[in-house]
Amino acid sequence: MKEHLTRRNFLATAGTAALAATATSVLAAEPGGGKPQKILGIACSPRKGMTTAKAVQAALDAVKGLDARIQVELIDLGGLSIAGWSPTPPKDDFTDILPKLQDPAVAGLIIGSPSYFRSLSALTKAFIERCAPLREPKMLLDGKPVGVIVTGAFRNGGQELVIDQIQTAMLCFAMIPVGGSPPAFQGGTVLSTKDDISGDELGLGTARNTGLRVADFVLKLAGAKRNA
Numbered sequence: 001m002k003e004h005l006t007r008r009n010f011l012a013t014a015g016t017a018a019l020a021a022t023a024t025s026v027l028a029a030e031p032g033g034g035k036p037q038k039i040l041g042i043a044c045s046p047r048k049g050m051t052t053a054k055a056v057q058a059a060l061d062a063v064k065g066l067d068a069r070i071q072v073e074l075i076d077l078g079g080l081s082i083a084g085w086s087p088t089p090p091k092d093d094f095t096d097i098l099p100k101l102q103d104p105a106v107a108g109l110i111i112g113s114p115s116y117f118r119s120l121s122a123l124t125k126a127f128i129e130r131c132a133p134l135r136e137p138k139m140l141l142d143g144k145p146v147g148v149i150v151t152g153a154f155r156n157g158g159q160e161l162v163i164d165q166i167q168t169a170m171l172c173f174a175m176i177p178v179g180g181s182p183p184a185f186q187g188g189t190v191l192s193t194k195d196d197i198s199g200d201e202l203g204l205g206t207a208r209n210t211g212l213r214v215a216d217f218v219l220k221l222a223g224a225k226r227n228a
Contacts, residue, residue: 034069034222035069035105035222036069036071036105037067037069037070037071037105037107037108037218037219037222038071038072038073038103038105038106038107038108039060039063039070039071039072039073039106039107039108039109039110039211039214039215039218040072040073040075040100040101040106040108040109040110041056041057041059041060041072041073041074041075041109041110041111041112042056042075042077042109042110042111042112042127043056043057043074043075043076043077043078043112044077044111044112044113044114044120044121044123044124044127045077045078045112045113045114045121045123045151046077046078046079046121046122046123047078047079048076048078048079049076049078050078050195051114051151051190051192051195051196051197052112052113052114052149052151053074053076053078053112054197055112055149055151055188055190055197055203055204055207056074056110056112056149056207057074058204058207058208058211059110059147059149059188059207059208059210059211059214060072060073060074060110060211061208061211062207062208062209062211062212062215063211063212063214063215066212066215066219067215067219069219069222070215070218070219071105073100075097075100077093077097077123077127080092080093080094081093082094082097082123082126082127082130083126083130084125084126084129084130085126085129085130085132089130094127094130098130098133101131101134101140102133102134102140106140106141106144107144107145107218107221107222108144108145108146108147108214108215108217108218109141109144109145109146109147109170109175109214110146110147110148110149110210110211110214111124111127111146111147111148111149111166111170112148112149112150112151112188113148113149113150113151113162113166114150114151114152114192115150115151115152115153115157115158115159115161115162117158118157118158118161118162119158119161119162119165120162120165120166124166128166128169128170131173134173135172135173139173139174141170141173141174141175142173142174142175143174143175143176143221144175144176144218144221145175145176145177145178145213145214145217145218145221146167146170146175146176146177146178146214147177147178147179147180147187147188147210147211147213147214148162148163148166148167148177148186148187148188148210149187149188149189149190149206149207149210150162150163150166150187150188150189150190151190151191151192151197152189152190152191152192153191153192153193154191155191157191159189159190160186160189163186163187163189164186167186167187176217178210178213178214178217179210179213180206180208180209180210180212180213181209181213183202183205183206184205184206184207184209184210184213187206187210188203188206188207188209188210189203189206190203190204190206190207191203
């Protein structure tokens with residue numbers, strides 16, 4: 001039996017196809033060579049390997065193979081010890097993560113958080129605060145795109161609020177907040193039902209669209225730098 005095509009399925013599929021076509025057009029305009037363009041996905045749920053990490057991975061998987069320059073890496077903060085900012089940064093698990101963020105090849109970020117009480121997770125807040133060294137003495141993330149993906153236990157569980165909170169924070173790093181294409185205007189909003197996101201076709205579509213949009217910006221900016 002053929003899969004029943006719902007309006008939600010159509011929107012998610014059409015949005016992903018449209019963004020993939022956009023990225024493909026960028027590749028056609030900018031063929032060959034170029035420096036590696038790394039997109040880091042940061043899963044900021046305290047639960048390692050669970051729904052937030054899977055949603056961010058879906059976004060990263062959507063951009064694999066778009067261009068030889070694009071590299072992706074998932075950094076799952078689940079189970080790690082990361083304190084918030086302090087004048088004297090503690091020696092914790094963030095010490096091993098900071099060099100990955102300082103890598104000159106990093107061209108964009110996708111940050112994922114669960115929605116807890118209609119707000120970002122404490123781990124997300126701690127991660128952003130500890131990124132302070134990326135602002136001094138030079139704004140290392142200046143002009144680079146950042147997409148946000150949020151999981152929640154309800155369809156309207158505060159995902160858009162959390163996206164806004166994270167995007168606002170990343171403006172302090174001079175990053176460019178991007179969403180996706182319809183229906184992912186702000187970013188990825190994913191529904192987790194009993195710790196499972198596989199049945200949320202619409203939500204996973206928004207996650208993929210967000211990943212594709214970040215990649216689209218990365219490739220356009222890389223082309224602009226080569227032509228400068």
